[in-house]
Amino acid sequence: MENKTNVTINDVARIAGVSKRTVSRVINGSDAVGKQTREHIEAIIKEVNFQPDKQARGLASKRSYLLGLIYDNPDALYIDQVQRGALEICANLGFELVVHPCQWENQDFIEDCLNFIGRSRVDGVLILPPVSESNLLAETLSKENVPYIRIASTDLEDSNNIVITKEREAMRELATHIVELGHKNVAIITGPMNYHSSKERLGGLTEVFSKHGVVIGPDNLIEGKNRYESGLECAKQLLTRSPRPTAILANNDQMAAGVIRAAFDLGIKVPEELSVAGFDDNIIASRIIPSLTTMRRPVEEISRLATQKLIRNIKPEPNASNKKITVTPYLITRESTSHVKK
Amino acid sequence: MENKTNVTINDVARIAGVSKRTVSRVINGSDAVGKQTREHIEAIIKEVNFQPDKQARGLASKRSYLLGLIYDNPDALYIDQVQRGALEICANLGFELVVHPCQWENQDFIEDCLNFIGRSRVDGVLILPPVSESNLLAETLSKENVPYIRIASTDLEDSNNIVITKEREAMRELATHIVELGHKNVAIITGPMNYHSSKERLGGLTEVFSKHGVVIGPDNLIEGKNRYESGLECAKQLLTRSPRPTAILANNDQMAAGVIRAAFDLGIKVPEELSVAGFDDNIIASRIIPSLTTMRRPVEEISRLATQKLIRNIKPEPNASNKKITVTPYLITRESTSHVKK
DNA sequence: TTAAAATTTGCCACCGGTGGCAAATTGTCG
DNA sequence: CGACAATTTGCCACCGGTGGCAAATTTTAA
Numbered sequence: 040m041e042n043k044t045n046v047t048i049n050d051v052a053r054i055a056g057v058s059k060r061t062v063s064r065v066i067n068g069s070d071a072v073g074k075q076t077r078e079h080i081e082a083i084i085k086e087v088n089f090q091p092d093k094q095a096r097g098l099a100s101k102r103s104y105l106l107g108l109i110y111d112n113p114d115a116l117y118i119d120q121v122q123r124g125a126l127e128i129c130a131n132l133g134f135e136l137v138v139h140p141c142q143w144e145n146q147d148f149i150e151d152c153l154n155f156i157g158r159s160r161v162d163g164v165l166i167l168p169p170v171s172e173s174n175l176l177a178e179t180l181s182k183e184n185v186p187y188i189r190i191a192s193t194d195l196e197d198s199n200n201i202v203i204t205k206e207r208e209a210m211r212e213l214a215t216h217i218v219e220l221g222h223k224n225v226a227i228i229t230g231p232m233n234y235h236s237s238k239e240r241l242g243g244l245t246e247v248f249s250k251h252g253v254v255i256g257p258d259n260l261i262e263g264k265n266r267y268e269s270g271l272e273c274a275k276q277l278l279t280r281s282p283r284p285t286a287i288l289a290n291n292d293q294m295a296a297g298v299i300r301a302a303f304d305l306g307i308k309v310p311e312e313l314s315v316a317g318f319d320d321n322i323i324a325s326r327i328i329p330s331l332t333t334m335r336r337p338v339e340e341i342s343r344l345a346t347q348k349l350i351r352n353i354k355p356e357p358n359a360s361n362k363k364i365t366v367t368p369y370l371i372t373r374e375s376t377s378h379v380k381k
Numbered sequence: 382m383e384n385k386t387n388v389t390i391n392d393v394a395r396i397a398g399v400s401k402r403t404v405s406r407v408i409n410g411s412d413a414v415g416k417q418t419r420e421h422i423e424a425i426i427k428e429v430n431f432q433p434d435k436q437a438r439g440l441a442s443k444r445s446y447l448l449g450l451i452y453d454n455p456d457a458l459y460i461d462q463v464q465r466g467a468l469e470i471c472a473n474l475g476f477e478l479v480v481h482p483c484q485w486e487n488q489d490f491i492e493d494c495l496n497f498i499g500r501s502r503v504d505g506v507l508i509l510p511p512v513s514e515s516n517l518l519a520e521t522l523s524k525e526n527v528p529y530i531r532i533a534s535t536d537l538e539d540s541n542n543i544v545i546t547k548e549r550e551a552m553r554e555l556a557t558h559i560v561e562l563g564h565k566n567v568a569i570i571t572g573p574m575n576y577h578s579s580k581e582r583l584g585g586l587t588e589v590f591s592k593h594g595v596v597i598g599p600d601n602l603i604e605g606k607n608r609y610e611s612g613l614e615c616a617k618q619l620l621t622r623s624p625r626p627t628a629i630l631a632n633n634d635q636m637a638a639g640v641i642r643a644a645f646d647l648g649i650k651v652p653e654e655l656s657v658a659g660f661d662d663n664i665i666a667s668r669i670i671p672s673l674t675t676m677r678r679p680v681e682e683i684s685r686l687a688t689q690k691l692i693r694n695i696k697p698e699p700n701a702s703n704k705k706i707t708v709t710p711y712l713i714t715r716e717s718t719s720h721v722k723k
Numbered sequence: 724t725t726a727a728a729a730t731t732t733g734c735c736a737c738c739g740g741t742g743g744c745a746a747a748t749t750g751t752c753g
Numbered sequence: 754c755g756a757c758a759a760t761t762t763g764c765c766a767c768c769g770g771t772g773g774c775a776a777a778t779t780t781t782a783a
Contacts, residue, residue: 389770390770401769402772405770405771406771409771433770434768436770437768437769440770441770441771442772
């Protein structure tokens with residue numbers, strides 16, 4: 040462990056008996072270096088533990104080796120998973136991750152993001168839902184030539200900068216599960232309907248339900264806010280209606296947890312008298328009693344894919360294919376859903 | 382919104398009709414600038430939305446305006462709160478936050494951290510528990526002259542670089558609560574006993590219990606791993622012992638959630654037959670049924686304080702006092718604890 | 724009024740790398 | 754074997770700021 044002094048490129052060059060330009064070429068994997076020269080220099084770099092200064096490199100090459108993570112999501116568990124996935128890729132490719140939470144419904148949010156990008160000099164940004172749904176942000180970044188990747192639920196006509204989670208398809212699977220359990224009287228708590236993702240998820244459900252005679256109308260459809268408290272409140276409304284639904288599907292796990300609490304408070308047994316399902320499979324889904332049937336979104340995997348794509352957008356590799364990336368969540372069946380009682 | 386072109390210090394200097402050195406002085410708040418010159422330049426900076434390049438600044442001044450966040454904590458909710466607190470301060474003081482999860486029990490963890498610091502050129506690091514308990518890391522950073530702050534539960538003889546959470550005192554409060562509820566047969570699931578924090582929390586509990594005749598011995602003390610699964614397993618052991626404890630105190634909320642699950646699986650009613658308490662007040666504590674009595678750790682506040690202190694250590698202000706910072710968690714009473722039945 | 728001191732400001736080198744282009748070296752072929 | 758092409762390598766300017774020091778200006782003191 041001799042991390043002591045900061046070795047510079049000049050030191051390496053001097054030791055190797057070459058010019059620093061050649062060392063620079065080696066660092067950057069340029070092909071125009073003789074084989075033995077390269078190996079000699081690489082050995083020395085390893086030996087003296089030379090780590091090129093990101094500041095200087097950035098200044099000269101217009102690259103900071105920093106990635107920004109832009110989000111406005113109350114779900115800490117989701118963010119954490121994204122970070123882990125992204126960092127795994129960053130570590131491999133020599134990037135660092137700078138986090139930037141924001142308020143995407145504020146008026147100055149675009150400016151705030153641009154300022155962040157300007158200040159921090161990140162080479163590109165990863166944009167998480169729901170911020171990823173802002174076409175204005177995407178267009179602005181395009182115009183400013185800032186590489187970005189959006190993680191989102193639909194194509195949004197921006198397919199080269201997006202990783203798509205097929206939420207509509209996922210919800211079809213969930214709806215099928217519910218139909219198979221014999222539920223006819225199903226209620227849905229959607230997310231905020233100005234989110235694409237809420238529309239996609241609802242769409243997937245109703246497609247299947249309508250084919251099987253499960254009617255979704257104003258009486259059993261309610262718009263939630265994706266938070267626990269909101270799920271609690273919406274469920275209290277739904278559960279006092281008559282006829283009482285035998286299943287409630289919430290737009291995410293947080294709200295589903297609220298539904299379970301509401302049922303508990305009203306003395307309604309889950310799943311015997313009420314089936315409940317969520318979306319995300321965040322940690323709460325497996326901790327709550329009864330544990331929650333939900334759609335697992337492989338967040339870490341999505342994040343890894345998105346980060347790779349982002350870095351490839353920043354420094355294009357010739358041989359890399361550039362196809363659209365999609366991921367589909369899948370059903371996790373737990374205690375909160377069961378056959379409807381006759 | 383005219384973020385378009387990247388304005389440089391030369392542009393500002395030219396527009397203001399001064400040298401860039403003078404503009405630099407204004408940016409850095411040097412006192413050696415004439416009042417009207419300063420105001421003139423400041424106006425122009427605002428007008429053209431000049432944002433000094435962090436790379437260049439860093440290269441020249443040996444400062445990156447980046448802070449590192451080092452942690453190895455499975456609890457995403459805790460990390461998220463820390464980030465929010467830290468970012469609030471960073472935003473005010475012109476810093477960015479770079480995250481670095483690690484495996485502090487790996488052999489090369491010190492080297493890994495040093496490499497991270499070297500690579501990213503962070504100006505200082507915030508170290509979260511349990512990594513903060515590593516005296517070796519702290520000493521190494523001292524030796525390398527890297528500013529750091531540890532968030533930890535005891536003084537660790539490093540008081541100028543530490544923000545202390547008084548966990549022992551907190552646990553006294555919890556123990557008192559349990560004693561007041563009449564419990565005599567109490568079991569404890571500790572954290573890993575090689576963590577200071579686990580010792581502190583256990584110490585606080587036993588201090589109070591021993592004064593009130595509540596005996597803690599091998600029969601009702603078990604070492605957990607701070608995770609849900611561990612709480613589940615430990616509780617299953619404790620709850621099949623005879624006499625069965627009337628209260629189980631877990632070292633954190635994750636394990637307490639496991640205890641509640643174990644009780645549920647064994648048909649033991651909480652809180653009627655068993656009181657349960659945790660530590661942290663993370664989100665799961667209020668979501669679970671029954672909701673969890675716990676000690677709230679004001680994580681965001683702690684993080685803000687730590688970040689401020691860190692930045693002050695990086696660029697010392699003359700008038701800033703430099704006293705020790707401590708925070709004490711406090712009791713949140715919910716559904717999972719009640720009077721012991723006679 | 725003038726010299727000396729204090730305050731402001733500007734010049735220039737430098738931080739540690741990268742990029743363009745020319746120079747040096749090696750290889751190829753008639 | 755010499756001329757020419759291809760491959761390697763080095764020189765030097767530059768990225769956008771900061772720091773030291775001297776120069777210019779203003780203030781104070783005699």
